[in-house]
Amino acid sequence: MAIRHFGAAAAVAATLAFAAPAHAVTEIQWWHAMTGGNNDVVNRLAEEFNASQAEYKVVPSFKGGYADTMNAGIAAFRAGNAPHIMQVFEVGTATMMSATGAIKPVYQLMKDAGEPFDPKAYLPAITGYYSTSKGEMLSFPFNSSSMVMWINKDELKKAGIKTPKTWPEVFDAAKKLKAAGHSTCGFSNAWATWAHIEQFSAWHNVPIGTRANGLDGFDTVLKFNSPLHVKHLQNLIDLQKDKTYDYGGRANAGEARFGSGECAIFLTSSGYYGTAKGTAKFDFTSVPMPYYPDVEGAPQNSIIGGASLWVMGGKKPxxxxxxxxxxxxLSDTNRQAKLHQESGYLPITRAAYEKTKADGFYEKNPTLETPLKELTNKEPTENSRGLRFGNMVQMRDVWAEQMEAALAGQKTAQQALDDAVARGNAILRTFEKTAK
Structure with missing residues (x-):
């Protein structure tokens, strides 16, 4: 009995040995911040890659909003269990660049692995943001976007309003929408500081800070308490009183107000397209951000938002x-073109952009070309190349806090922006002490 039992067990073990793969699949942990339709895109990309080969398995994990994901990744690195890939929003770039040893630069990663990689294949407006001054790409562009103005075409048509192009036209349209029944929101936005400080400054060709908004090195001094910035914030304060403008929050939670039809004019990321397509029950489009027509040279060009993929240090070859x-x-032309067309995020390669144009996609879907037109509206200047400030996540909270105080009537527009600049400069000086 014992001998027969041993023999049967051996046979089973032998069968399992033959059935097992020749080597274990290597797991790649990918932490991200995508929600809604874009979360589905992330999961599908991982599934497609996993099905395309048998050696590696990408495991995506949602870790909360952009700031949450970045903070979780940094904490995990310190604890020795960081993911292989971490999605970090664009304003975290300077912080990640200064984290020596915490990251594996993408240009080095691709070279070591022997994978084909040409930085010139990617759109320069995107790659410049994530590269050193020598053109070495530190992170991999993934979901790049810009800010656009989303329009509920049905509601504007019903109220007899033409699509606004300038800020005065937006204010006028919002008042008419209020009169037509939009009692809680004439217009709004998500990502408050991105909309009204960062993109606003680039679009009007005025500095956020010195030294090309930090792209040219440390010791930058913030400058967004200028007369133009103060005028704009004062306009928002005045319109907030009767909700012609209604503050939409620091992050993107307010986007649901556009999809529900509550806010017929809404500024947020072009990457909102996938969610808008799945939630809005009305005809919508996106148009370029508004500008003040009395500002010479406006509009200039927009800057990118979204995020890139950073590879964390300390992993096995x-x-x-x-x-x-x-x-x-991910860089495959057809895959990039499809990703762009489905999500609303920008095509990261020149080839994917050219393919989308050649296929006539933008003729039927002009909404998705809006951010590309903004980014390439004019040759970038020192004020509109982008920004690279250390501890930007904390600074954005400080800036938003001051804006909120002004909108609540607790500070004047000038006081709020002066305080935002002063506190921001203090944060920059603290960052420089640890990063230099």
Whole structure:
């Protein structure tokens, strides 16, 4: 009995040995901040890559909003269990660049893995943001976007309003929408500081800070308490009183107010397209951000938002090889074109953009070309190349806090922006002490 039992067990073990794969699949952990339709896109990309080969398995994990994901990744690195790939929003770039040893630069990753990689294949407006002054790409562009103005065409038509182009026209349209029944919201926005400080400044070709908004190095001094910035915030304060303008919050939670039809004019990311497509029960489009027509040279060009994929340090060579293969997979022209067309995020490669144009996609879907037209509206200047400030996540909260105080009538527009600049400069000086 004992001998027969041993023999049967051995046979089972032998069968399992033959059935097992020749080697274990290497898992690649990917932490991200995508929600709604874009979360589905992330999961599908991972599934497609996993099905395309048998050596690696990308495991995506949602870790909350952009700031939450970045903070979780930094904490995990300190604890020795960081993911292989971490999605970090664009304003976290300076912080990630200064984290020596915490990251594996993408240009080095691709070179070590022997994967084809040409930085010139990617759109320069995007890659410049994530590269060193020598053109070495530090992170992999993923969901790049810009800010656009979303329009509920049905509601504007019903109220007899033409699509506004300038800020005065937006204010006038919002008042008419209020009169037509939009009692709680004439217009609004998500990402308050991105809308009314960062993109606003670039679009009007005025500095957020010195030294090309930090792109040219440390010791930058913030400048967004200028007369133009004060005028704009004062206009928002005045319109907030009767909700012609209604503050939409620091992050993107307010976007649901556009999809529900509550706010017929709404400024937020072009990457909102996937969610708008799945929630809005009305005809909508996106148009360029508004501008003040009395500002010489406006509009200038917009700057990118969204996020890139950073590779964390301290991983095994075979794991890095899997990450490199995944990035090569993501760069495929057809895949990039499809990703752009479905999500609303920008095509990260020149080839994907050209393919989308050649296929006539923008003729039927002009909404998705809006951010590309904004980014390329004019040759970038020192004020509109982008920004690179350390501890930007904390600074955005400080800036938003001051804006909120002004909108609540607790400070004047000038006081709020003066305080935002002063506190922001203090944060920059603290960052420089640790980063230099």
């Amino acid at each position: 075979e794991e890095y090889k899997g990450v490199a293969k995944f990035f090569a997979f």
